[in-house]
Amino acid sequence: MELKDKLISSFFAFEEQVDVNNDVHQLRTKAIKDFETIGFPRKKEEDWKYTSLNSILKEDYSLFPKKESAIDYNDVKKYFIHDIDTYCIVFIDGIYSSQLSNTTHDKIDACLMSSALHSPKYKAIIDNYFDKITPKDSGLNALNTAFSKEGAFINIPKNTMADRPIQILNFSTGSEAALMVQPRNLIVVGENSHVQIIERHQSLTENPVLTNSVTEIYAEKRAQLDYYKIQNDKGSASLIDSTYVEQKQESFCSVHTFSFGGKLVRNNLQFFQRGERIDSTMKGITITEGKQHIDHNTLVHHIEPNCESHQDYKGIYGDKSTGVFNGKVLVEKEAQKTNAFQSNNNILVSDKATINSKPQLEIFADDVKCSHGCTIGQLDEEAMFYLKTRGIPAKEARALLMYAFANNVLDSVKIPEIKQRINKLIANKLNVNLGFDL
Amino acid sequence: MLKIKNLHASVEGKEILKGINLEINAGEVHAIMGPNGSGKSTLASVIAGKEEYEQTKGEIILEDEEISELEADERAHKGVFMSFQYPVEIPGVSVTNFMKTAINETRKAQGLEDMPAKEMLKKIREKSELLEIDRKFLSRSLNEGFSGGEKKRNEIFQMAMLEPKLSILDETDSGLDIDALRIVSNGVNKLRSKDNAVVVITHYQRLLDYIVPDHVHVLLDGRIVRSGGKELAHKLEEQGYDWIKEEVKVEG
Ligand SMILES: Nc1ncnc2c1ncn2[C@@H]1O[C@H](COP(=O)(O)OP(=O)(O)OP(=O)(O)O)[C@@H](O)[C@H]1O
Ligand SMILES: [Mg+2]
Numbered sequence: 001m002e003l004k005d006k007l008i009s010s011f012f013a014f015e016e017q018v019d020v021n022n023d024v025h026q027l028r029t030k031a032i033k034d035f036e037t038i039g040f041p042r043k044k045e046e047d048w049k050y051t052s053l054n055s056i057l058k059e060d061y062s063l064f065p066k067k068e069s070a071i072d073y074n075d076v077k078k079y080f081i082h083d084i085d086t087y088c089i090v091f092i093d094g095i096y097s098s099q100l101s102n103t104t105h106d107k108i109d110a111c112l113m114s115s116a117l118h119s120p121k122y123k124a125i126i127d128n129y130f131d132k133i134t135p136k137d138s139g140l141n142a143l144n145t146a147f148s149k150e151g152a153f154i155n156i157p158k159n160t161m162a163d164r165p166i167q168i169l170n171f172s173t174g175s176e177a178a179l180m181v182q183p184r185n186l187i188v189v190g191e192n193s194h195v196q197i198i199e200r201h202q203s204l205t206e207n208p209v210l211t212n213s214v215t216e217i218y219a220e221k222r223a224q225l226d227y228y229k230i231q232n233d234k235g236s237a238s239l240i241d242s243t244y245v246e247q248k249q250e251s252f253c254s255v256h257t258f259s260f261g262g263k264l265v266r267n268n269l270q271f272f273q274r275g276e277r278i279d280s281t282m283k284g285i286t287i288t289e290g291k292q293h294i295d296h297n298t299l300v301h302h303i304e305p306n307c308e309s310h311q312d313y314k315g316i317y318g319d320k321s322t323g324v325f326n327g328k329v330l331v332e333k334e335a336q337k338t339n340a341f342q343s344n345n346n347i348l349v350s351d352k353a354t355i356n357s358k359p360q361l362e363i364f365a366d367d368v369k370c371s372h373g374c375t376i377g378q379l380d381e382e383a384m385f386y387l388k389t390r391g392i393p394a395k396e397a398r399a400l401l402m403y404a405f406a407n408n409v410l411d412s413v414k415i416p417e418i419k420q421r422i423n424k425l426i427a428n429k430l431n432v433n434l435g436f437d438l
Numbered sequence: 439m440l441k442i443k444n445l446h447a448s449v450e451g452k453e454i455l456k457g458i459n460l461e462i463n464a465g466e467v468h469a470i471m472g473p474n475g476s477g478k479s480t481l482a483s484v485i486a487g488k489e490e491y492e493q494t495k496g497e498i499i500l501e502d503e504e505i506s507e508l509e510a511d512e513r514a515h516k517g518v519f520m521s522f523q524y525p526v527e528i529p530g531v532s533v534t535n536f537m538k539t540a541i542n543e544t545r546k547a548q549g550l551e552d553m554p555a556k557e558m559l560k561k562i563r564e565k566s567e568l569l570e571i572d573r574k575f576l577s578r579s580l581n582e583g584f585s586g587g588e589k590k591r592n593e594i595f596q597m598a599m600l601e602p603k604l605s606i607l608d609e610t611d612s613g614l615d616i617d618a619l620r621i622v623s624n625g626v627n628k629l630r631s632k633d634n635a636v637v638v639i640t641h642y643q644r645l646l647d648y649i650v651p652d653h654v655h656v657l658l659d660g661r662i663v664r665s666g667g668k669e670l671a672h673k674l675e676e677q678g679y680d681w682i683k684e685e686v687k688v689e690g
Contacts, residue, residue, distance in 0.1 A: 382526050385490075387528075387540075389510050389520050390511075393509070393547075394511070396539065403531070404530030
């Protein structure tokens with residue numbers, strides 16, 4: 001059976017696992033119908049021109065794991081940012097793991113979507129925010145909404161600083177021959193509140209995994225959110241991550257996406273600015289090898305005046321890998337005095353690697369400052385020679401130059417342990433030890 | 439220490455070095471002078487192992503070993519160092535981290551463990567003091583936004599850190615102010631020993647007042663056409679190259 005049909009027919013089985021007598025379930029039933037109509041994205045759609053899901057949709061995925069698997073913390077400790085205090089919301093094969101998690105309801109809520117969806121305490125928040133900004137023309141969003149049940153629920157009330165970063169970890173154990181999971185996260189950052197979030201998807205075996213994740217983020221007035229996505233999964237795991245951010249006036253949101261692993265990774269990242277003096281920042285480092293395919297599809301929707309957006313994506317593509325950067329900046333007529341910056345710089349390390357970089361600026365306001373730049377190049381030969389004359393062999397010299405190329409994206413990372421971790425991942429990915437602590 | 443025999447080199451099919459012979463012994467300082475475009479930087483780069491330049495004929499022998507086939511980094515491991523006329527900017531790598539990588543890669547090639555962090559810091563402190571380099575400077579990206587003189591001083595700092603056997607300094611004096619020239623020359627002199635050798639490429643006698651050469655060579659159109667003592671540099675300073683060009687024409 002094709003995956004689409006399998007998903008649709010599994011919806012009845014899914015309904016037996018959830019409370020069907022509430023508003024959320026009405027959204028689900030509508031969403032499964034939408035998915036039936038829209039289906040999976042196809043290459044003839046403009047936004048999917050360079051990314052085909054065909055190869056990953058062919059697998060015979062289990063949709064509900066047959067059993068709950070446990071993991072020993074020591075086996076997965078390395079995937080946590082464990083050298084600082086954090087709250088952790090951990091899922092194993094899509095199922096909440098109380099043993100690995102460290103949730104809280106003290107001043108802030110960092111807990112489970114499944115409980116938030118059904119608890120009267122959070123009804124107002126769910127009514128206000130759940131599924132409000134996910135674009136409805138996307139089959140993948142509809143699919144996720146239809147099966148929305150579990151994920152992270154983070155609620156930072158007004159005037160509150162989250163006392164530690166919150167980690168969302170999704171492990172897959174390989175207990176199923178192939179598994180599809182669909183996490184659904186909701187994050188609400190109240191007025192004047194601050195939070196930092198780290199998200200990671202990690203499969204522990206070579207069994208194929210497909211993750212179709214949807215995250216909605218709401219930043220109220222003057223809220224500040226920093227979100228770090230660490231994508232360093234196995235070569236058998238694919239991820240479609242759709243993250244939507246709605247910001248109110250004077251809020252600041254940054255999303256850093258570090259894409260090193262995975263077979264196929266598609267990041268849909270969209271910001272909607274609903275207020276003045278908003279700052280939206282998106283940064284990314286992508287390093288690929290083999291036949292990896294990593295696609296960044298971004299949108300900043302400037303709706304109101306006096307806002308800023310900053311995009312800085314760096315990519316290093318090796319072997320036969322392919323990259324896509326499709327960055328759209330949409331400035332509405334009312335959004336005067338917008339400052340929108342976008343830059344996408346790429347290095348092709350191999351002549352069989354490809355990058356498709358497509359910046360799109362659609363500007364309807366006349367008094368704006370918008371810039372975009374895209375470069376695709378090779379490593380500088382003179383710089384290579386310079387490093388080699390200092391005794392640095394070609395492989396390390398190449399790595400050092402690549403590291404140097406990507407490195408400034410890390411300047412805006414506010415948690416030093418994450419910076420350190422990413423530096424290590426970069427060094428691993430480039431397969432070098434550069435003789436200093438990156 | 440270094441013997442160059444009948445060295446020919448071309449770039450993009452154009453012959454630039456047309457038969458260079460040069461012998462440099464440990465403990466010596468050699469100066470190479472010559473008009474713009476005569477091939478001085480090319481000679482330095484060919485010795486350092488730049489692949490872009492094709493060595494079509496001749497031998498480069500470093501301490502009884504023919505090194506023509508070696509990669510630039512392998513030559514560096516054997517003690518060859520070149521201070522660049524135009525040092526390359528490497529944004530995103532600090533001077534300190536760059537030096538750590540360079541030293542540890544060299545040690546690795548020599549079968550040694552990484553230099554202990556403490557020792558490394560001590561060495562960095564010592565050598566930066568020698569060249570009167572501000573500590574803040576060392577955490578900046580390598581050469582990025584450095585002034586011309588700062589770049590040159592930084593080149594000699596790297597030389598001091600790497601302690602090469604053979605140092606080729608390509609126009610290290612250009613861009614240095616008078617005080618910096620003194621500091622940098624003083625640094626080079628402190629690094630000199632009976633076991634290493636220095637080749638200075640320069641247009642000006644001034645540098646040679648500080649780093650006094652044992653031999654001066656004149657490179658003209660890819661050939662060494664005159665060699666002499668330090669008085670040759672004085673003569674060039676006063677009279678320029680025309681007289682040599684004339685003499686060479688007559689001889690030719
Ligand atoms: N990569 C290259 N491609 C083409 N020509 C080159 C290249 N490198 C050097 N040359 C040529 O070789 C000749 C010698 O250049 P080189 O840089 O060695 O001169 P130089 O003696 O160092 O001059 P200066 O005193 O100006 O530094 C010049 O004519 C130069 O244009
Ligand atoms: Mg030169």
